[in-house]
Amino acid sequence: MDMNQYLEVFIEESKEHLQTCSEQLLVLEKNPEDLSIVNEIFRSAHTLKGMSATMGYEDLANLTHKMENVLDAIRNSQIALSPELFDVIFLAVDHLEAMVMSIAEGGDGKRNVKDVVHQLEMIEKGESPFSSTNAEIAAASAVLEKKEMIAGEYDEFEWTVLQQSKDQGFNSFEISIGLREDCLLKAARVFMVFEVLEKSGEVIKSHPPVELLEEEQFDQQFTVTMVTTESGEEIKKKIMKVTEVDQVVVNAIDLECVRHEAKSNEDNVTEILKQESNDALLPTDNDDKKKQTPVKPASSKTIRVNIERLDILMNLFEELVIDRGRLDQISSDLDNQELHETVERMSRITSDLQTIVLNMRMVPVETVFNRFPKMVRQLARDLNKKVNLEINGAETELDRTVIDEIGDPLVHLIRNAMDHGIETTEERLAKGKNEEGKILLKAYHSGNHVFIEIEDDGAGINKDRVLNKALSNGILTKETAATLTDKQIYELIFASGFSTAETISDVSGRGVGLDVVKNTIESLGGTVTIDSKENEGSIFLIQLPLTLSIISVMLVEIQNEKYAIPLSSIIETAIIKRADIMNAHNQQVIDYRGKVLPLLFLKDIFEVPISQEEEESLSVVIVRKGDKLAGLVVDSFIGQLEIVLKSLGNYLTSAFAISGATILGDGQVALIIDCNTLIH
Amino acid sequence: MSEDMKVIVFQIMDKEYAIPVDKVSGIEKLLHITRVPKTVKFVKGVINLRGVITPIIDLRVRFGFEEVEYDESTRIIVVFLDDMEVGLIVDSANDVLDIPVESIEPQPEIVGHLASEYISGVAKIEKRLLVLINLEKALSLEVTENMLREG
Numbered sequence: 089m090d091m092n093q094y095l096e097v098f099i100e101e102s103k104e105h106l107q108t109c110s111e112q113l114l115v116l117e118k119n120p121e122d123l124s125i126v127n128e129i130f131r132s133a134h135t136l137k138g139m140s141a142t143m144g145y146e147d148l149a150n151l152t153h154k155m156e157n158v159l160d161a162i163r164n165s166q167i168a169l170s171p172e173l174f175d176v177i178f179l180a181v182d183h184l185e186a187m188v189m190s191i192a193e194g195g196d197g198k199r200n201v202k203d204v205v206h207q208l209e210m211i212e213k214g215e216s217p218f219s220s221t222n223a224e225i226a227a228a229s230a231v232l233e234k235k236e237m238i239a240g241e242y243d244e245f246e247w248t249v250l251q252q253s254k255d256q257g258f259n260s261f262e263i264s265i266g267l268r269e270d271c272l273l274k275a276a277r278v279f280m281v282f283e284v285l286e287k288s289g290e291v292i293k294s295h296p297p298v299e300l301l302e303e304e305q306f307d308q309q310f311t312v313t314m315v316t317t318e319s320g321e322e323i324k325k326k327i328m329k330v331t332e333v334d335q336v337v338v339n340a341i342d343l344e345c346v347r348h349e350a351k352s353n354e355d356n357v358t359e360i361l362k363q364e365s366n367d368a369l370l371p372t373d374n375d376d377k378k379k380q381t382p383v384k385p386a387s388s389k390t391i392r393v394n395i396e397r398l399d400i401l402m403n404l405f406e407e408l409v410i411d412r413g414r415l416d417q418i419s420s421d422l423d424n425q426e427l428h429e430t431v432e433r434m435s436r437i438t439s440d441l442q443t444i445v446l447n448m449r450m451v452p453v454e455t456v457f458n459r460f461p462k463m464v465r466q467l468a469r470d471l472n473k474k475v476n477l478e479i480n481g482a483e484t485e486l487d488r489t490v491i492d493e494i495g496d497p498l499v500h501l502i503r504n505a506m507d508h509g510i511e512t513t514e515e516r517l518a519k520g521k522n523e524e525g526k527i528l529l530k531a532y533h534s535g536n537h538v539f540i541e542i543e544d545d546g547a548g549i550n551k552d553r554v555l556n557k558a559l560s561n562g563i564l565t566k567e568t569a570a571t572l573t574d575k576q577i578y579e580l581i582f583a584s585g586f587s588t589a590e591t592i593s594d595v596s597g598r599g600v601g602l603d604v605v606k607n608t609i610e611s612l613g614g615t616v617t618i619d620s621k622e623n624e625g626s627i628f629l630i631q632l633p634l635t636l637s638i639i640s641v642m643l644v645e646i647q648n649e650k651y652a653i654p655l656s657s658i659i660e661t662a663i664i665k666r667a668d669i670m671n672a673h674n675q676q677v678i679d680y681r682g683k684v685l686p687l688l689f690l691k692d693i694f695e696v697p698i699s700q701e702e703e704e705s706l707s708v709v710i711v712r713k714g715d716k717l718a719g720l721v722v723d724s725f726i727g728q729l730e731i732v733l734k735s736l737g738n739y740l741t742s743a744f745a746i747s748g749a750t751i752l753g754d755g756q757v758a759l760i761i762d763c764n765t766l767i768h
Numbered sequence: 769m770s771e772d773m774k775v776i777v778f779q780i781m782d783k784e785y786a787i788p789v790d791k792v793s794g795i796e797k798l799l800h801i802t803r804v805p806k807t808v809k810f811v812k813g814v815i816n817l818r819g820v821i822t823p824i825i826d827l828r829v830r831f832g833f834e835e836v837e838y839d840e841s842t843r844i845i846v847v848f849l850d851d852m853e854v855g856l857i858v859d860s861a862n863d864v865l866d867i868p869v870e871s872i873e874p875q876p877e878i879v880g881h882l883a884s885e886y887i888s889g890v891a892k893i894e895k896r897l898l899v900l901i902n903l904e905k906a907l908s909l910e911v912t913e914n915m916l917r918e919g
Contacts, residue, residue, distance in 0.1 A: 403819030649803065694805035736804070736814060739823045739852045739907075744806040749814060749821045757802040757816050 095191075098143050100392065102188045105132040105139075109181050110462045113174065117465075120169045123162070130159045136184070141305065145197045148187045153296075153305060154208040155180045161212055175469070176207045178462065246293055246313075250341065253315040258289070260315050260341040261323065267308045271332040274304045280330045282312075288323055289316025308334070313341070395488055398448055402637075405438075405445050406732060410755045412438050446635065450485035453531045453540070456495045457482045460502060460529060467506045474524040475510055477502075484531040486538050487635030493612055494540070494632065497605040501542045501628050502527065504602070509546030509626055519623060521545065537614075538632045545625040549618075551577050558583070578618045578626075582606040613639060613656045637733050641750075641760065642709060643726040647696045650758045651722075652731060652750060657763040659710045659717065661725060666704055678719060680710065688766055689721045693745070713767040720766070733760070771869045777898060778845060778861035781833050785858075786865070786891070786898040787847060795861050796844040815855060817846065824855040830906060831886070849907055865898070867891045872900065 109132050116125040133156045140148035155177060161167040183201045191197040250260050263285075267277055278301045285291050294301060294312040301310055316323065320338040327336045412435055419431045457479050464477040486494070510516075510525035517523050528543040551574060558564050558580045564572075582602050609616045613633045620626035633639070641652035642661070662680075669676050669687065676687045687708070691698070700723070708719040731750035736743055747762035775786035776795070796817070801824055803813040810829035814821050824844065828835055841860040846853060872889045888902040 406819045696805070734821045736821055737823060737852060739854055740804060740807060740811065740814070743804050746804065749802070751816045751819065751821075755816055756800045757814050757821060759802065759804065759814075 094143065098139055099188060099192045102136055102139065102191075103185075105136040106181060106185050106188065107458055108132040109136075109184075110178070111458070113177060113181070114461045114465060116169070117171075117174050123165070126159055126163045130156065130163060133159060137305075140197075141303070145187070145191065147198050147201070148184065148191075149305065150307070151180060151184060151187075151201050151205060151208075153300075154205050154212070155184075157212045157296075158208050161214075167211060167214065171469075173211060176204065176211060178466065180204050180208060181462075249292055250313075250315065258315040258317060259319070260313065261320055262311060262313050262339045262341055263323065263327070264309060264311045264335075264337040264339075265327060265333060266335040268332045268334045269308055271308070274306070275302055277330060277332050278302070278310065281327055281333065284326050284330060285312065285314055285323070288318050288326065289314050393448070395449070398445070401448075402445055402732070405442060406751055409438055409442065410751065410753065413753050446638070447485075449488050449635065449637070451488050451491050452482060453484045453486050453491065453494075453538070454482040456491055456498060457529060457531070459495075460498070463499070464502065464506065464527065467503065471506060472512070473506070473510055474513055475506060475527060476524050477527045477529065479529045481531040484533055484538060486632065487637065489636040490538075490612055490632055490634075493608065493636075494630075497608045497616075497630070498529075498540070498542070500601060500605050502529070505542060505544040505546065505626070505628075509544040509548075511547050515547075533634075536634055538634060540630040540632065541627055542630075543625065543627045548622040548624055548626050549578055549581070549620040550622055554578070554580050575617070575619065578620055581618070582616070610656075612636060613654070638730055639733055641729055641731050643729050643752075643758065644707070644709065644722040645724045645726055646691050646694065646722050647699050649694075649696055650726065650752065650756070651690070651694075652729070652758050652760045653709055653711065653720065653763065654747075654760065655728065657711045657713070659712055662708045662710060662719070663705050664708055664719075666706060669706075678708075680717070680719070683717070685710070685717055685719050687719045687721055690761075691721075691723070693766070711763040711767070713764050716767050718763075718767045720761070720763075731758075731760075772866040773869055773872075775865055775867060775898070775900070776845065776861060777863035777865055778843065778858040780827055780831065780859050784896060784898050786867070786900050787845065787903060789864060791847050791849070791903055792845055793848055793853065794846045796846060796855070798838050798842045798844065798857075812857060815844070817853070817855065820853065822846065822853050822855050824857060825907065826857045827906075828857070828859075847903060847907075849903055854907060865893065867893055867898065 109129050112125050112129045112132070116122070116129065119125065133152055137149050137152040137156060140152060158167065158173075158177065162169065162173075167173070180201075183199060183204055187197040187199050190199065253260060265281055267274055271277060282291065282298075291312050291314045294310060296306050296310060300306060314323075320340060324336045324338045327333060412431075415431050416435070419427045460479070461477055464475055468475040505527050510527070511519070511521075513523045516525065526545045528541070530539075530541040530543070532539055554577055555569055555572075558577075559566065559569060563580065563583050582605075606616055609630055609632070613636065615631045617629045617631075618626060619629070640655040642655060642658055643650060643652050645651075664678055668678055670678065672684065676689075677684050678687060679685070690696070703723075706721050707724055708721055709725075710717060710719050712718075731752075734749050734751070736746065736749055743759075745762050745765045746759045748760045749757050750760060752758050774789040776789055776792050777784055777786050779785070799815045799817075801813040801815055804811065804823075810826050812824045812826045812829075814823050816822075826835070836859075838857070843858055843861040844855040845858055845861055846855050871893060872891045874889055886902055886906040887899055889900045891898045891900060
């Protein structure tokens with residue numbers, strides 16, 4: 089069967105299931121007594137396992153299977169939850185994510201996951217894979233291992249069967265069967281082994297369960313528990329006769345040991361129950377629980393649409409809008425009342441439709457925010473700090489194009505807040521703060537923009553240190569330093585000179601690579617500002633346009649050609665007299681508020697065919713790239729306009745100083761000037 | 769039984785050329801072309817083709833012929849090539865022909881001024897001589913970039 093057609097769906101759904109796993113694991117870590125959460129994680133893992141096995145991604149299925157086993161044990165209260173246990177499961181989820189990513193990028197989804205598989209197996213066996221003394225224990229109890237392994241695995245019913253069989257004079261064995269590595273039909277061998285066993289006695293339990301064995305969902309090894317009147321040696325001989333069986337280990341089950349283990353498991357359960365009842369006394373926990381339980385995701389009635397199809401829809405739509413403009417013109421020329429009304433109605437419908445088409449590209453910012461709780465958890469553990477991440481307004485919607493770009497800058501800022509903003513527990517206590525640091529990630533709409541705030545209650549920024557560093561780096565002079573406001577000083581940490589030096593991180597507390605963050609956000613047409621109070625914390629405020637596909641531009645005319653200049657790079661427009669132009673070493677400049685501003689004559693740069701007389705005064709658009717300014721000389725300003733951004737396509741990738749194009753109301757194409765390449 | 773190949777026939781400088789019809793997505797009358805500064809000479813600019821910005825190549829310039837004013841019969845043949853949509857300006861285009869595959873002959877050494885690497889073959893049908901264009905070569909980005917570098 090050709091699986092390619094399902095691949096996209098598989099990848100999307102896998103991502104969703106993994107996201108659910110991560111989210112629910114975080115919830116579970118906060119409410120370890122709520123085992124219904126485990127069920128949810130288990131379901132996601134189970135579906136993922138099934139899907140990946142169907143698609144033929146064995147490694148993926150295998151690791152998920154191991155994780156599922158552990159989850160199952162947690163669900164049945166056979167394993168107690170611990171932070172280390174969560175670490176391993178999170179690690180497994182990380183690996184799974186990496187595998188899915190690899191598949192999405194056209195890879196085979198293979199990955200070396202030996203370590204985590206081993207850890208999961210250890211946990212499953214009820215051992216601790218974490219402590220350093222672990223190896224010793226393992227060595228010392230090599231003999232015991234088997235028994236321990238079984239011990240945790242029998243439920244009350246199975247245990248009773250074992251007990252009764254023993255009373256009736258049956259022997260109980262636990263048999264590990266290893267198949268040869270090149271074994272082709274594993275399921276067939278399993279079947280043969282079972283046939284042999286069932287002739288000699290009764291199989292009570294197998295691990296993995298029979299269904300999985302039949303589906304070949306196991307490595308080379310499986311274990312069965314049986315009761316029989318025959319001896320262990322006899323059974324071993326019989327099984328060894330089955331072809332492709334590599335090794336057989338038969339262990340008699342010590343029922344005393346089993347009972348002991350089962351009892352201690354019971355103890356565990358009672359302990360958990362005790363904890364639960366204790367927690368119930370705390371009102372806050374109770375509230376938390378109430379919040380958690382009723383949330384059952386309603387089945388959403390949505391379909392997935394490829395973004396390219398939406399682009400096509402949008403293109404067709406613009407055609408319609410352009411034709412609407414023409415119809416408008418014709419109807420006003422003809423002056424027919426009926427035609428008037430029809431065209432007006434059509435106008436209204438098209439503008440409604442346009443809003444809908446644009447809205448379809450909107451995605452909740454949740455898709456980006458989702459990955460942060462896990463990241464913060466891991467970072468907090470790595471840094472040995474206590475941090476609580478609060479997310480607000482995750483449902484705020486942004487255009488898909490912006491969503492794709494905004495993730496990395498946010499990761500950067502949150503890491504920064506975690507690493508340098510939030511103090512260690514001791515420092516916080518010494519300062520009289522709550523020992524748990526807080527990061528608030530907030531998104532909201534305002535006008536035509538989306539705002540994202542990252543607020544922490546950490547150490548804040550030390551002004552003097554930033555200033556000193558900026559002075560010693562030569563980013564600013566003493567004179568200008570004296571004139572700066574607090575905010576301007578904080579903004580210095582975005583300067584590119586600040587980013588490279590590693591020592592910065594302990595000076596300002598921030599500044600590693602923040603210029604990259606600023607650049608990315610500005611390339612999206614957004615801005616980032618910062619506010620801080622020493623010892624109280626900092627806020628980064630990011631302002632983003634709702635969509636990248638629509639931008640505001642200034643339309644200008646150069647001779648007979650029209651060009652668009654993005655408003656985001658324009659400072660202002662000015663009319664200057666030709667007589668005011670000065671020459672500075674082959675470069676024409678003007679005096680702009682005391683600054684020397686280079687002039688760029690677009691008609692020369694773009695080699696525009698000349699068709700009009702030159703005038704005495706020049707129209708100049710003053711643009712910026714970072715803190716550098718330049719004046720673009722044009723013939724006239726047409727006005728400000730919202731345009732739909734289009735690419736020039738793959739064929740014209742090398743067009744100079746042009747970042748794209750747009751279609752004007754009359755159906756003609758206007759090119760968009762890329763100010764960044766014009767200013768060096 | 770002989771296989772036929774369906775082609776679009778167009779004229780440049782009184783010569784007839786052909787492109788396989790499956791590469792062509794449409795033939796348009798001349799639309800307003802927006803000049804793109806500082807690109808190769810044969811790229812005349814871009815047009816708005818039903819909402820898609822499409823680059824336009826003047827085949828006369830591409831083949832090294834003399835440029836002429838565009839007129840009523842000038843056509844833009846829109847072709848698809850590796851995900852790219854490109855418009856070709858030709859003097860006129862008005863024919864779709866089935867040519868038997870066996871009538872296609874390998875390219876002669878020289879055909880007029882046309883650099884022969886852009887030709888995949890010639891076909892003689894009755895008294896007409898059709899020059900089959902190798903689009904991949906004629907529009908090759910590599911060649912385009914080289915030309916850009918050479919100015």
